Amino acid sequence: MNTIRITKQFSFETGHALYGYDGKCKNVHGHSYKLSVTVIGSPITDTSNVKYGMVIDFSDLKKIVKIEIVDVFDHATVFNKNTPHVELANELEQRGHNVLLVDYQPTSEMMVVDFAEKIKKHLPENIQLYSLKLQETETSFAEWYASDNQ
Numbered sequence: 161m162n163t164i165r166i167t168k169q170f171s172f173e174t175g176h177a178l179y180g181y182d183g184k185c186k187n188v189h190g191h192s193y194k195l196s197v198t199v200i201g202s203p204i205t206d207t208s209n210v211k212y213g214m215v216i217d218f219s220d221l222k223k224i225v226k227i228e229i230v231d232v233f234d235h236a237t238v239f240n241k242n243t244p245h246v247e248l249a250n251e252l253e254q255r256g257h258n259v260l261l262v263d264y265q266p267t268s269e270m271m272v273v274d275f276a277e278k279i280k281k282h283l284p285e286n287i288q289l290y291s292l293k294l295q296e297t298e299t300s301f302a303e304w305y306a307s308d309n310q
Contacts (some may be wrong), residue, residue: 179243182310
């Protein structure tokens, strides 16, 4: 039986601010994020299955990531709800902005951990999340690997 990794890429625009940070990123700003989602499994061998030869249908993986990540984070501003940024978040929400309050500092590192947990919950039993790569800028990204988090 062959084990294959497949990857689907996504992009979304998100704003954030890092409370307590000692650089420019303490200010509200945004990124054009690129997310690569890699899953691992064996291609379906049942020739009567409409998904024959696939590890997972790319459209099924797309649905999971779109619902859990892209539709939630795209054109939203993310703040750590355990900081005084919650006051700014409330003000923005009152003015009709899409605001997300999370339990963590919204760095690429912590976002990729959050994304991994959200995606893993929805994968079929025979498919595992292998890795995530969240690219914040052209030259900066965070990676999550299942093998590092067992």
